[in-house]
Amino acid sequence: MAPAPLIEFQEISRIYGEGEATIRALASIDLVIEEKEFVAIMGPSGSGKSTAMNIIGCLDVPTSGHYLFQGIDTTGFDRSQYTLLRRHMLGFVFQGFNLLARTSAVENVELPLIYRGVDPRERRRKAMYALGQVGLAGREGHTTQELSGGQQQRVAIARAIVTNPAVLLADEPTGNLDTKTSREIMDLITQLNHENGITVIMVTHEDDIAAYAKRNLRFVDGHIQSDSLLAPERADVL
Template identity: 85%
Template sequence: MAPAPLIQFRQISKLYGRGEATIRALDSLDLTIEAHEFVAIMGPSGSGKSTAMNILGFLDVPSSGQYLFQGMETTGFDRSQYTLLRRHMLGFVFQGFNLLARTSAVENVELPLIYRGMDARERRKLALEALAQVGLAGRENHTTQELSGGQQQRVAIARAIVTKPAILLADEPTGNLDTRTSREIMDLITSLNRDRGITVIMVTHEDDIAAYAKRTLRFVDGHLQSDSKTTEVADDVH
């Protein structure tokens, strides 16, 4: 028997407000994402892409429908179960880096491992390995103020992968970066997908960034307007 898809949305809807003020952010959305895919989610403001990402990351719950994760129905889970799924299965990268100020790179990367209750020696070992994997060996003790924007995003990616997640959720990961640095960060994210098999789901509004993905989902008014595969990354991306 074939394994269940990594992620399945079945008729997922998300409503905000009541009565005539009701906003339908997602409307009966069906979606399947397999393990090891690299998926870009695009759409105009208000299209539902951020709502979908929040539900994918167990940061929000749908109003109706089913969310199956590795074949397991998660819609009725309680808060502690969602927390465990986030902690053990997901890594998050945001546009704003979300690093602790006046704190070293290695201490920022250690944070998810502290929440797991890992001892200090093992925690430090894994954090240093993650920083080396994102090209920051030798910068472990630099504080966020001593790092460039691109380096800060690398620290954020190291923090996201230090727990060895199955999925990396990236929300506008290059939104605060210049063109050259954006390419470096996207090459890094691509390598994590290609070489480590991490499933990447990325929200972006930039076509050249979406071109790194192997599949692009376009949202309009809470619906999936199109689902297209990319056979090769465009030559002009690099």
């Protein structure tokens, strides 16, 4: 028997408001994402791409339909169950970094481990290792104000992967970065996908950033307009 997909949407709809103010953000979406995929989600403002990402990340819940994670139907999960799923299976990287100011890089990376109750010594070891993975060995004691935008995003990525998540969710991860730094961050995310086997799901509005992914989903008006695979030879070049 084949294993269940990592992520599966079964006729997922998300509706906000009522009456004339009703907004159908997602309209009966079916979607399957397998382990170790690198998927870019694209679409104009209001297309539903962010809503889909929020449901995958258990930051929002569907109005109808079923969201399955590793074959487990999350429909009916309570708040604590969603929290546990996020804490143990998902890592998040945001456009705005979301780091604590006046706090060292290593302390920022330790935060998810604090929530897990990890012993302080083990917590520090894991955080230092994660910072090394993203190329910030030697910068562990620097505060966010002492780091460049690219370095801050690397700290955010280290914080996202320190728990060894099954899925890395990246929401416009290069939106605040220049072209050179954006390429460096995307090379890092691609490496984590290829070498660490982390499934990456990324929202972006930039075609050149989406080209790093192996699969592109384009949303329009709450529907998946297209679902395309990147040509293997192109993926090798990138």
